[in-house]
Amino acid sequence: MTYPLAFVAKKWISLMLAPPALPFLITASGLLLLRFKPRTGKTLAWSGLLLWLFLSSPFGTNLLTEPLESYPPISAKQLTEVQAIVILAGGQRHTNEEFDGGPTVNRLTLERVRYGARLARETTLPILVSGGAPTGLHPESVLMAETLRVDFNIEAKWAETRSLDTEQNALNTAAILKQAGISRIALVTHAAHMRRAVGEFEAAGLTVTPAPMGFMNDGTRGEDFFDYWPSISSAYTGWYALHEWLGIAAQKIRFWRK
DSSP states (O other): OOOOHHHHHHHHHHHHTSTTHHHHHHHHHHHHHTTTOHHHHHHHHHHHHHHHHHHHSHHHHHHHHTTTOOSOOOOHHHHTTOSEEEEEOOOEESOOTTTTSSOEEOHHHHHHHHHHHHHHHHHOOOEEEEOOOTTSSSOHHHHHHHHHHHHHOOOOSEEEOOOSSHHHHHHHHHHHHHHTTOOEEEEEEEHHHHHHHHHHHHHTTOEEEEEEEOOOOOOOOSOSGGGGSOOHHHHHHHHHHHHHHHHHHHHHHHHHHO
8 A cells, every 4th residue: 555755754753752662763863973972971871771661650641641631521411512523543453363353443442432432322423433444445434334333333424544644634624524424523532632622623624522531640659669660551551651741842833834
């Protein structure tokens, strides 16, 4: 599959500026400089290590996720004020041997689909699933619609299949819903992604009521030794949070240039 050059460049920059690449590159640069500029080399090497610890500990990752996860869960009253539920894709698995061997939604997307299905059952609102094929041949929204139908017995009314990122999710979704006379939506995505997603969907002309889920901040405030101890789960949260902050920075620059 051929991707636009800007999309590929954005993905590469995101990979280089997020863990584990960013702390590794800083530390490696420092080690390479030790022979020629010992003070600078030591500073960079220790900075990379400390950054890795910060991005891999509950205390550090909670500092990053707290301002991202600013929207509370959606209320029953708010649900009465929207016309449709929009669920954003979060990736796919290319094989699932335990089912039919083909592609399926990944963990992030499944969590979003599950919550969107619950909201749909509570409200009978129609669902739009949004996601193209940024990493494969199968649009993620098609896999989401299949999961809704097979596992939750719910039919998605619309499937937006062409988007490669959150900006395109918003623009393509808005075009579909406006044709159906819908402008007020409940937006389902992970809480840490919601801030950026709301900005894109509002810029596309939709009235957005956030329906965040999958909160990553557990309230850790550095009161225990293990709050500073790195873990696999915290490392993933650190990657996700820094990815979102980079996305927000790029979004602000793009909005400013417009």
